[in-house]
Amino acid sequence: MKQLVILAGGLGTRLAERLNGLPKPLIDICGVSLLERQIQLAKHYGFINILLLINYGADQIIKFCCDHNNWGLNIIFIDDGFTFRGTAGAVLHAWNYLEEEFLVMYGDTMLNVDLKRFCNYHELYPLAAATLFLHPNDHPKDSDLVDMNEDGYISCFYSYPHDGSKFYANLVNAALYCVRKHALLQWCGCETKTLDFGKHLFPDMLNRGFILRGYRSSEYIKDCGTPARLDKVCVDFELGKIEKSSLKYPQMAVFVDRDGTINREVGYVKSVDQFELIPNTEEAIRKLNCSKYMVFVVTNQPVISRGECTFLGLREVHKKMETLLGNRCAYIDHIYYCPHYPDKGFIGEIGHLKIDCECRKPKTGMIDTAVEKFNLICNKSWMVGDTTSDILAANRAGLKSILVETGYAGLDYKYLVTPDFIVPDLNAAVTLILDIYPKLIELVSQLVFKIKPGDLVFIGGQSRSGKSSFASALKHVLAEKGIHVKILSTDRWLLNESEQGNGVLARHSLKELEDIVFSVAFPEKRPTGLSLPLYYRLTKAQIRDVEVMKLCSNDVIVFEGSVALALKDAAFCAEHRFFVEINKDEQKKRMLREYLLLGLTMQQSEVAYQHRIEEEISFNAGISLDATRVIIPQI
Numbered sequence: 001m002k003q004l005v006i007l008a009g010g011l012g013t014r015l016a017e018r019l020n021g022l023p024k025p026l027i028d029i030c031g032v033s034l035l036e037r038q039i040q041l042a043k044h045y046g047f048i049n050i051l052l053l054i055n056y057g058a059d060q061i062i063k064f065c066c067d068h069n070n071w072g073l074n075i076i077f078i079d080d081g082f083t084f085r086g087t088a089g090a091v092l093h094a095w096n097y098l099e100e101e102f103l104v105m106y107g108d109t110m111l112n113v114d115l116k117r118f119c120n121y122h123e124l125y126p127l128a129a130a131t132l133f134l135h136p137n138d139h140p141k142d143s144d145l146v147d148m149n150e151d152g153y154i155s156c157f158y159s160y161p162h163d164g165s166k167f168y169a170n171l172v173n174a175a176l177y178c179v180r181k182h183a184l185l186q187w188c189g190c191e192t193k194t195l196d197f198g199k200h201l202f203p204d205m206l207n208r209g210f211i212l213r214g215y216r217s218s219e220y221i222k223d224c225g226t227p228a229r230l231d232k233v234c235v236d237f238e239l240g241k242i243e244k245s246s247l248k249y250p251q252m253a254v255f256v257d258r259d260g261t262i263n264r265e266v267g268y269v270k271s272v273d274q275f276e277l278i279p280n281t282e283e284a285i286r287k288l289n290c291s292k293y294m295v296f297v298v299t300n301q302p303v304i305s306r307g308e309c310t311f312l313g314l315r316e317v318h319k320k321m322e323t324l325l326g327n328r329c330a331y332i333d334h335i336y337y338c339p340h341y342p343d344k345g346f347i348g349e350i351g352h353l354k355i356d357c358e359c360r361k362p363k364t365g366m367i368d369t370a371v372e373k374f375n376l377i378c379n380k381s382w383m384v385g386d387t388t389s390d391i392l393a394a395n396r397a398g399l400k401s402i403l404v405e406t407g408y409a410g411l412d413y414k415y416l417v418t419p420d421f422i423v424p425d426l427n428a429a430v431t432l433i434l435d436i437y438p439k440l441i442e443l444v445s446q447l448v449f450k451i452k453p454g455d456l457v458f459i460g461g462q463s464r465s466g467k468s469s470f471a472s473a474l475k476h477v478l479a480e481k482g483i484h485v486k487i488l489s490t491d492r493w494l495l496n497e498s499e500q501g502n503g504v505l506a507r508h509s510l511k512e513l514e515d516i517v518f519s520v521a522f523p524e525k526r527p528t529g530l531s532l533p534l535y536y537r538l539t540k541a542q543i544r545d546v547e548v549m550k551l552c553s554n555d556v557i558v559f560e561g562s563v564a565l566a567l568k569d570a571a572f573c574a575e576h577r578f579f580v581e582i583n584k585d586e587q588k589k590r591m592l593r594e595y596l597l598l599g600l601t602m603q604q605s606e607v608a609y610q611h612r613i614e615e616e617i618s619f620n621a622g623i624s625l626d627a628t629r630v631i632i633p634q635i
Contacts (some may be wrong), residue, residue, distance in 0.1 A: 001119045002049050002177065003099040004042045007087055008035060008057040009080075013225045023057025025107040026064060027230065030237045031219075034224065035061070038105060042251035045115035050075040050422070051097055053090045059402035069342045078315050080169050081448030089195040091179075092187060094501045104177040105196070110233045111221035113176065116231050121215050122178035129183030129210040130202070133176035134206030135218055136322070136331035138289060139172040144198055145237050147171070148214040150311070157203045167272070170326045171214070173198050174221045183210060193541045217374075218294055218333045220245035227457060242247040253333075254288055254433060255367060257401065260407015261426055262321065265386070268302070270309045278406055280427040283329035293373060294333040297321075300389070302341035311339070334374075336366040346512075353549040354412040357475075358615050362392035364417060367399070377524035379479075388415040400476070402429045409597050416546045418489065437473070438634045444473040447628060451576055453483055453554035454523035460565030460624060461580035464590035466632030470580050471560040482557055486549060488516070490561025492533050497540035502620040509533075517567050523553040537598060560614065565623045579620070579627040583634050 002136060015024060025035040039050060050073050054061050062425045065075055074124040078094045085093055085112040103119065105111075122131040126215040127405065132154065134146055145168050153467070158168060177197065183564075187201065192522055195201055202212060220242045230564050236242050242350065243249075257266055262277045287296045303309040309317075342358040359365030370376060383394030387406030392415045394401035403410045403419035404426055408418070451457060457474065468489065484588040493509040494500075500507040515589040520526050534546045551557070559567060565577060588609060595605035 001101045001103060001122075002047055003051060003102040004039075004047045004049070005051045005053065005091060005102050005104050006035070006038060006100070006107050007053050007090055007104070008106055009090060010225070011056050012526065015230065018227055018230060020632055023060055024225070025054075025061060027224070028059070029110060029224070030234055034110060035064070035107065036068065036071075037110065038107070039073065042105075042115065043071055043073060043114065044418070045119075047115075048073055049099065051102070052077050053094060054079050055125065058294065059454035060304070062176060062324060064113045084194060086194040086196040086200065088173075088187070088197045088201040089193065090177075090192065090320040092184060092195070092394075094188060095184075095188060097578050098181045100181050102179055102181065102235045103257040104179055105173040106223075109175055110224050110237075110242065111219070112242045112246045112321075113217070113221055117202070117247055118176070118215055119178055120404060122213070125211075125213050125288075127211050128213040129180055129205055131215050132202070132214045134214045134216050134599075135174050135175045135221065135222065136170040136326075136333060137172050137332060138326075138329040140172060140326035140331070143172045146173050146214060148216070148244060149557065152213050152215075153619040154202075154206065154212040154372065156206070157198065162561050167316065167323040169319050170322040170331050171216065173202075175223070185245055187197070188271055192506075197527075216334065216486055217247065217256070218245075219247055219305070229272050237349075241292075247375045250375050250380075250524065253290055253294040253296055253374065253376050253381045253396075254383065254430075255296050255370070255383045255424065256285075257296050257361075257383075257390045257407075258297050258321075258337075260386035261384060261404055262297065265407040268308065269304055271313065271315050275317050275320050276282055277321075277324055278425060280425065282325055282330045283323055284329065284425075284427040284430040284441060284596070285332070286344070287434060291434055293420050293433070294376075295331075296370050297332050297335045298337075298370075298383075298393075299337045299565060300361050301337045301339055303332055304339035305350050306346040307339040307350055312476070334370065336370060338366060351483065361389045362396065363515075364393055364397040367393065367397045371397075377519065382429075384426060386410065387412050387416050394419075400560075402432065404429055405593060405597060411538055411597065413536060413538070416489075418419075418468075421469050432447075436633045440469065440473045441477060441576045443630070444470065444477050447484055447578070447630065448474055448477055449577075451478065451483070451556055453556065455576055456517070456521060457556060457558040457576040458564045458627075459578045459580060460621060460627065462561065463562060464587055465580050465582045467560050467562075467564075467580045469632060470578065470630060474558065479554060480557060483605055484552070485556045485558055486551060487558045487560055488530075488532075488549075490559060490563050491535050494535040494542060496542050499625070504615060505566060508568075509522035510563070513559075513563070514567055517559065518565070520551065520557050526551055526553050526555075528552070562619075563622075563629055577627040578630050580626040580630045580632055582632045586634050 026033045029037055039469045052075055062077050076097055080093050142160050144160055145158040146154055148154050170491045222233055224230045262281050264278055266274050269275050285295055301314055338359040340353050340355050340360050344354050359503050378398035381399050383399040384402045386404050392400045401419045402421045423432055458466050459471050473489050481563050493513050495508055496511055515563050529548045529550050531545045532542045532547050532549055536543055592605045596607050
């Protein structure tokens with residue numbers, strides 16, 4: 001595809017105060033006209049023929065292009081006077097100049113789209129009359145929406161205003177199209193009346209049986225036809241948001257589990273009525289939409305293979321999710337779901353979906369698909385979920401992981417994994433990603449510059465003070481320097497409840513812990529692996545030999561937990577010792593929340609908290625004197 005058709009004939013009435021007599025395509029975008037930015041983008045992606053459809057201010061546009069020597073391209077100007085033909089009508093009027101394949105761009109949109117990717121996608125489907133660039137936006141309730149099935153075929157157009165009793169997918173026609181000329185033949189001669197692509201031509205095509213495909217992307221494309229929209233585009237440009245939005249650049253993303261993370265956990269959502277957003281979810285996702293992160297939902301939906309919900313039913317659930325989020329100016333960039341489930345024996349189950357697939361979490365198929373399609377950087381991206389399946393999927397895909405204490409809160413124990421961070425809910429997770437984590441990384445970077453390969457690090461502090469968060473941040477900082485870190489939480493060595501004595505130390509297998517410290521203290525004599533236990537919080541029992549951690553001599557070994565600093569003698573006075581603290585009110589909230597999750601009443605939680613704090617204050621007074629004190633930023 002070598003031809004670009006730009007619809008540049010608008011009057012620009014709404015922008016008159018900014019244009020000062022110029023035609024709308026020549027509006028200034030941070031020092032360069034919008035038209036020039038569009039043409040330069042097309043030139044970058046190999047377009048050599050430009051068909052410029054103009055009327056108002058035609059002479060000024062022609063002179064502007066000539067003054068720039070047409071940017072070395074072949075530009076044909078078609079001026080049809082002041083007749084309003086509509087977007088499709090204007091293109092049909094230029095029939096004799098159209099190539100068999102061409103790209104349509106509106107003259108009032110600022111965009112930075114990887115046009116090569118878009119056109120390549122279009123070429124994969126030669127039977128499609130056109131391919132429309134579609135995207136979610138933050139105001140779907142007053143936008144013209146498009147419905148597209150799972151295979152990328154457009155099925156319906158919904159013009160604004162919408163029926164308030166229905167739910168809609170947040171998919172908006174962005175006014176960028178790949179078109180095949182022969183598909184327009186039936187409409188030749190219709191250019192004498194108003195004919196728009198979105199309102200008239202494309203819906204008519206569907207009615208006549210033509211195939212239209214959708215290309216979903218969140219790359220930057222925005223109408224700047226009003227002063228407010230123009231100002232927003234200019235701000236985005238100055239912030240670098242437009243430049244970095246193109247998929248030619250690696251992107252960052254937050255993958256979010258659905259059930260128990262976005263919506264309340266009800267076992268399995270089988271109908272629209274069961275779907276209810278967790279409070280503050282809209283705010284959390286809206287904050288991500290305004291950031292540098294894309295947002296993807298990745299969800300296991302075994303209700304499909306078990307015959308408890310149809311594909312259409314699931315689609316309606318997701319439409320409700322997108323509508324509820326859209327009503328609060330939030331959106332999901334893409335939804336991925338796995339319909340498979342390997343276990344059999346359910347009434348009405350669908351046989352061909354009862355498979356051990358590659359997409360069901362904790363496998364990484366859904367994440368891998370998004371990474372390839374959207375050019376994502378895994379080590380700069382995140383996974384947020386409420387189950388150990390989510391955390392294991394994150395670990396396997398190379399994502400940073402956050403466990404939320406909604407839904408299952410990680411107490412499913414299906415997989416024995418440890419998240420990088422634990423927070424109350426999705427909103428807190430987003431606050432961590434956008435605000436707290438950068439501060440934490442900056443803090444840690446100033447403290448760990450002396451740590452070298454093979455060293456031991458000890459991180460202590462009171463319960464729920466942020467020790468594991470500090471350890472995870474340390475791991476990420478050192479990883480940027482090429483240093484591998486292995487974290488050993490001393491909570492793994494908590495004794496069975498019936499075996500625990502009085503005091504912090506008496507609750508742990510202290511001798512075993514000290515033996516392990518001694519075994520890894522000398523890098524040249526370090527074992528190649530450690531067999532690790534796990535403390536099961538629900539039953540307050542220790543499970544032996546749940547996994548083997550592989551070690552090498554260059555690994556930095558981090559011991560993190562309430563008793564870590566008490567292991568000083570066995571560690572031969574290791575120099576890397578940190579005592580982590582946090583705001584006392586925040587610490588209390590965290591501890592009470594943990595007790596409540598474990599089934600205690602509020603009164604029981606208060607008693608347990610007081611006892612634990614008194615015990616730990618006395619314990620830590622003597623062991624933290626020689627450690628570097630660290631104040632964790634509050635989530």
